[in-house]
Amino acid sequence: MYVRRARASLRGWGGVAAMAVLCALALAFVLLLPCTQRAPQEPARAGQGSATGVQARADGCVDAEAHRQTLAPSGADGPTIEAIKARTGAKRKLVVGVDQNSYRWGYRNPNTEGARLEGFDIDLVHRIAADILGDPDAVQFKAIPTSQRIPAIEDGRVDMVVRTMTITCDRLRQVAFSAPYFKTGQQVLAPKSSPVTGYDGSLAHKKVCTAAGSTAYAKLAADRKDGRLPATTDISATVPNQLDCLVRLQLGEADAVVTDGALAASQAAQDPTVELKGKAFTTEYYGVAMKKDADDLVRRVNRVLVDYRAHGWQTSYDDWLSATLGEDASASEPPAPQYLRGS
Amino acid sequence: MTHPPKSSTAPPPAGAAGAAAAPGIPAQPGPPVHPATPVLPAPSGAGVPPARRTAFAEGVERLRAAATTEPGRLRIIGAVLAVLVVAFGAVTAWQTSERSAAADDVLHRSQPLSSGAAGIYRSLADANTAASSGFLAGGQENAASRQRYEKDIRTAAGGLVTAAANAEPGSASEATIARLNRLLPEYKGLIERARTYNRQGYPVGGAYLRYANEKMQKEMLPAAEDLYTTENRRLDADYADATPYPWAAIALGLLALAALGWAQHRMYRRTNRVLNHGLVAATAAATVALLWLVVGHAVARSGLDGSYAHGIRSLNVLHDARIASLKARGNENLSLVARGAETITVDGKPYDAYYYDFDKDMGVLGKGLTEAARLADDQGGTAPVRAAEGSMAVWKQRHAAARDEDENGNYQQALDKVIGAKGATGECFDSVDRSLARAIDHEQAEFQQAAGDGRDAMAGLPAGAAVLAVLAAAGAVAGIGRRLSEYR
Structure with missing residues (x-):
């Protein structure tokens, strides 16, 4: 039953990811053609792929800038x-x-x-x-x-x-x-005694736990493929909820956890023997x-x-x-x- | 028959061969066969030197010689009758004792083991449910739910020891039991961690509980179900050994009776005497044995078949329904523990994983109860099933209300509606569980009654058949002997 659920959710996210990639491509074309003033900043980000949080949509929305899509403050009652x-x-x-x-x-x-x-x-x-x-x-x-x-x-x-x-x-x-x-941003959580220092080469030969279908997992998979993460890092341990990663960490079934820094902090607060390692690597x-x-x-x-x-x-x-x-x-x-x- | 050196074993087969020949003889009327018989030995005597003859050939020769005179024929007939009747008795004793042993196994071995395996399955599921109920109550976990959990774990551990003692070495059951034995302490460890964290107020306790639940649902319960299925297969095999008709014994009995009848008819034709006491006694004894065999077995068979149809089948359905209700309750609790931490997407719509499983389990429970109601054949069986169905309906209603509260974010109200004291779904679950336990007890008693009756119907049959066969053989020999004595 667990496998089926995981597969179903993967399938769901696979669709979302595929759509995101398509949209990103479409937007890249739109952006590249007029060659706007954003040019110096954009290529560096685009190189990191969709998993960096630069997920573009057909309506011109970009995840990294979505937080600006809000209304000006006002105290008036409506x-x-x-x-x-x-x-x-x-x-x-x-x-x-x-x-x-x-x-x-x-x-x-x-x-x-x-x-x-x-x-x-x-x-x-x-x-x-x-x-x-x-x-x-x-x-x-x-x-x-x-x-x-x-x-x-x-x-x-x-x-x-x-x-x-x-x-x-x-x-x-x-x-x-x-x-x-x-x-906040994705961050690494590991036991204090662990040799893991952050989101880097110290994750080689380590088992990293993420929530199934999370942006953390997508990022890890993409980075491992691109060589930004050691190929020996085992990212197969996925769980239904990020908090389950703390359980796996405590039981020795995983060596490190990657999740939102804010939630990683919440995990660390429940176990004084683990801590956040390195800086957040997404925003x-x-x-x-x-x-x-x-x-x-x-x-x-x-x-x-x-x-x-x-x-x-x-x-x-x-x-x-x-x-x-x-x-x-x-x-x-x-x-x-x-x-x-x-x- | 083809081992000539042992002359001591040769005569009985020769007799048996003669027995096969003997009934054939009357086809060619007795006395005037002289022309035919001398012809046969002559060529064999001419073709093969006498010294080279085997013991078998000699025996045949001697039989053939004896068959030429009436006393000789009578001796052959007597021997054949005695052998037939004794064979009938022996085969009857053998076949019925085998069936009776299988019936005894059904009653005292495989069924108890099957219900033991069901007990392991149930107590594991129940422990999981009790653990989640206790968890939801937080620091105020009451003594009753704690005791229930501990008792379930004890029952499961005890059940595993019994199952292990009865498992054949190297069998699949043994491997399953070993796996369960390994998983049980692991599970208990996870639950204790969940409890500790929960008491400290750390949400990771809930994650531990979900992990323990996953271990239970994905590994332990399937293993326990395997064990249950294996034990049920053993039960089915014992039933299959206990119920088939003893055709060999019945055929031999009919053959013996026919031979006895033919012998008496032949005697009547030759002597005009209607009754030969010995043969009549033999016929009577063989008839009684055959009737006893047929009637006894028919009764036993109907008893055993009844115990299967009314007991085992209902028990299987009821056990499955009870497990489904336990799983449903566990998922209901866990949905409140998990608080949407696990979701499942079906047809593009996200559902809470535990509510989704709950609905599935309730479906299984509903179907199981309908089936159980169909199988229940008396008031004692129907009443508890109907009661369970009623409780289930209320449970569904209350659950819907609780889920409404939960999805609207009214956690405390939802909690009260699930583990609260009055009007909570817990009441309905307990009532379903109690009703099903009652139904299971009833069907178990019905099974015991019917299977016991069935087994008792065959009691004494092996020994009785043997004694009657010996009596019949003695009668046949005596009857023939009386006739033989007239030639001295």
């Missing part, structure tokens, strides 16, 4: 915010989809009273609720499964999703994203996802984020992430926001 504020009594709450299994990001701590949800994402949610409804605790958390993140938004079951959600072109077509609130941005037509809410969240970047972000980082991502937050700070979305 129909979406008015509807939220119109909720009465116990229902006067912001309904937010979160994760409860991502340690230090959004997780239910069973050892607090009432098994409270805690983490970096959760802090941000409280901040947004305080801004919109005037009460940081006016939040109804909904622990939505990964597969339900987008349907939950589309069906209006949640007002927004704050759940380590990477801004991509694919998702932009279904939902709207805020400006990025966190910068991804987390954003708050909302309904596609909820323009007023997107603008409002972007305004909250501007404020939050200045006051609050660093405190949250120190509270939850500095222990495993390092005291210096510069690698995780989101870029200065750009608001390129027209409508």
Whole structure:
């Protein structure tokens, strides 16, 4: 049954990957023909292939720049915010989809009273609720499964999703994203005593665990083929979820893990004998996802984020992430926001 | 027959050969055969020197010589009758004791082993379910679910020892049992790690639980199912040994009776005496033995067939249904543990892997219960199956509500609807499990009753047939002897 599932998901991703490659080719042609001012920067990236995160789509969207496709901040109430504020009594709450299994990001701590949800994402949610409804605790958390993140938004079951959600072109077509609130990238996690030093030749003859169908796996496979990763690196260990890699690592079934730096940090926080090795070797941005037509809410969240970047972000980082991502937050700070979305 | 040097073994085969010839003789009426018989020995005597004759040829010669006189023929007939009747008795004793032993194996060996294997299978699945329920309860895991898990592990370990003691060395079962023995502590280790991390509040505990579950679902349960299938095959083989008609014994019995009848008819024609006491007694004894054989075996066969149709078949279906309900419950729990960590894409739509498996398991359970209801043949069997079907329907409803809550992000409500005290799906699962256990007990008792009856129907048959055959042989010899004495 496991094999079949893995195969099915591979097949699914195979299709996506093939489409992405086709789109990349099409875009390369479009870009090469006019030979625009981007020329000096583009070839270097294009050489790294689609797995670097430069996944182009027919609508001109590029994953590496998808985080700029958002609306300018504004504090004005529109129909979406008015509807939220119109909720009465116990229902006067912001309904937010979160994760409860991502340690230090959004997780239910069973050892607090009432098994409270805690983490970096959760802090941000409280901040947004305080801004919109005037009460940081006016939040109804909904622990939505990964597969339900987008349907939950589309069906209006949640007002927004704050759940380590990477801004991509694919998702932009279904939902709207805020400006990025966190910068991360694929990173290597290994035991402290391991000779692995990062995403480099030290991975030779090592078993590297990734989540099946993840961008991490696609990147590893492409780089091994291109020779950027030693050919002796064994990347056959794939698991359904990135957290399963920590299990394999602890059981000695894998020597290193490659996943989002933010989630790798969450893994390291659960096991003091492992640590992040080297720097992130791709770039991804987390954003708050909302309904596609909820323009007023997107603008409002972007305004909250501007404020939050200045006051609050660093405190949250120190509270939850500095222990495993390092005291210096510069690698995780989101870029200065750009608001390129027209409508 | 072709080993001449041993003259001591030669006479019985000669008798047997004569026996085959003897019934043939009457075709050419007895006394006036003189012209024919001398002709045959003459050429052989002329062609082959007398010194070169084999013991067999000599025996044939002597028989032929004896067949020329009435006392000689009577002796031959007597010998043939005695041999036939004794052969009938011996074959009956042999065939029925073989079947009776196979029936005993069904009752006391292969069926208990088969249900033992089902027990291993069930307790493994149950342990997995109990572990996930306990996990969901977090630090507040109650004593009952912990005990249930520990008891299941103990039952499985004990069952494996019993199965190992009964497995033939080098067999596939032995390899399967060894594998399960290796996997069980591995599984338990993973569960303990999951518990420890869970108590500390680390989500990686859930990952351990999913890993343990995968080990259980992908490796252990298939192995346990293998073992169960192998034991069921052994059970089927024992049934196949116990139920076929003892055709050889029946044919020999009919042949012996026909020979006895012919001998009495011949005697009546020659002497006009209607009854020869010895032969009548022999006929009666052989008839009783044959009737006992046919009736006894028919009863045993119908008992055994009934135990299969009403017991084993229902048991197999019920065991499968119970496993399906356990798997469904395990997946229901795990969907809440995994929180969408594993998804599966079917026809382009992503589903939670555990909810998907849950729906599949419920389908199997539903089909199993329908089949079990069809196979159940009395109130005692139907009632628990109907009860299980009712509980399953409620379970599905409550599950749908719980899944709604879950997919809407109302985790605590979903959890309450799954492992809560009242109105939770746990109640329905427990009730399905209890009903199925009751149905299994009932079918097990029915099996025991029918198979026991079947086996008892053959009790005493081997010994009885042997005694009757000896009596019949004695009667035949006595009857012929009485007639022979008239020639002295």
